[in-house]
Amino acid sequence: MTGVLVRPAWCVAVFERRPFWGPELQRQLANRQVEVRECRSVHDLNSATDDVATAVVLLDLDSAPAECLGWLGRQIREPSARPVIACATTDLADLEWTVREAGAIAFVNEEITGVELARLCLRQLRLA
Numbered sequence: 001m002t003g004v005l006v007r008p009a010w011c012v013a014v015f016e017r018r019p020f021w022g023p024e025l026q027r028q029l030a031n032r033q034v035e036v037r038e039c040r041s042v043h044d045l046n047s048a049t050d051d052v053a054t055a056v057v058l059l060d061l062d063s064a065p066a067e068c069l070g071w072l073g074r075q076i077r078e079p080s081a082r083p084v085i086a087c088a089t090t091d092l093a094d095l096e097w098t099v100r101e102a103g104a105i106a107f108v109n110e111e112i113t114g115v116e117l118a119r120l121c122l123r124q125l126r127l128a
Contacts, residue, residue, distance in 0.1 A: 020060075024114040034125065058085050072084060
């Protein structure tokens, strides 16, 4: 059937103020049945994943550390919380354990490659 919209089964929602990981994950996951949705506000993350069965969230902490921590704090109380991967530069490495205690399943720095990050996302999508 032509013209029929098919919802993706898997989604990676990426919060970052300037596009970097979103386009990179789109390239890395192009041959998979995973849609990458870019969000410029943490408030858009929940609506970005509402219509998919399985999703993972990637937070760029450098974009808005306080907003990310606040969102994580609210998210941890949600029964339908999605797995969260936090990414930060070494300047914010001190936040790793705070972010993990707030519910992030992984904390990566800028040294991670696009291939490695895509692999981590796929692993979490399969576990969810």
